[in-house]
Amino acid sequence: MTTVYAREDFLGADDYIDIVRKSGLNRPIEDRGRVERMLAHANLIVTARQDSRLVGFARSLTDFCFCCYLSDLAVDKACQGQGIGRRLIDETRAQAGGPMTTTLLLSAPTAMTFYQGIKMPHADNCFLYRREQ
Template identity: 55%
Template sequence: MDEILYAREASIGIDEFIEVLRQSSLGERRPLADTDRMERMIANANLIVTARQEHTLIGVSRALTDFAYCCYLADLAVDRRHQGHGIGKRLIAETRRHAGPESMCLLLSAPDSIGFYKSIGMPQPDNAFLYKRER
């Protein structure tokens, strides 16, 4: 496998973002056909960490954080062809590093991904609450 480069990026292209989501299990749960909404998701994220192989986006972490207390990891996607090589775990580690040691990191897991988060040792709280989106 060629070298994978991890980096914090100010933004990423909408087409490559949609493609990596489509190639991961996350694409099923995101509004990929609504380009305007997808563009707003990128534009309003303030912490994007990427995994690239030969300049191609193969994984992404999209988060919102205050860099002082909390970080919400909104999307973690790794192209299916590259899963199982520690890319998701590394993207989380890089996201946490950039958010800073004073910030907690939280996320909502898809049911099929709970095992992954448990396997990397991410604690699962029992005291969370959620209002689901209206559309």
């Protein structure tokens, strides 16, 4: 099956919630208002579609020339193992400014093996304040 990748200016809350649920990604999908704010303020969304059906997405915040925070990477479990996640990362990097832009992703503990498997570089110099809610 052919997968079409594209930058989209809008991703609806229903589509986001559906793929997050189907992917197993831990996001606050029970709080629709929060999801809508997350989507409204993201400025880079790359999607993967098969027969026009959304099967994955990458949601990021970027300045398109120096830094990109890839906040959400989600692929429907039924479509995992097809290289979609890796391609969404590659497309995000290209859209965010290519080699001049640092792309940062904070992995959930359960997804570490995926990022290690695609040989995504690992950083030891990250500091963060964790969400309290």
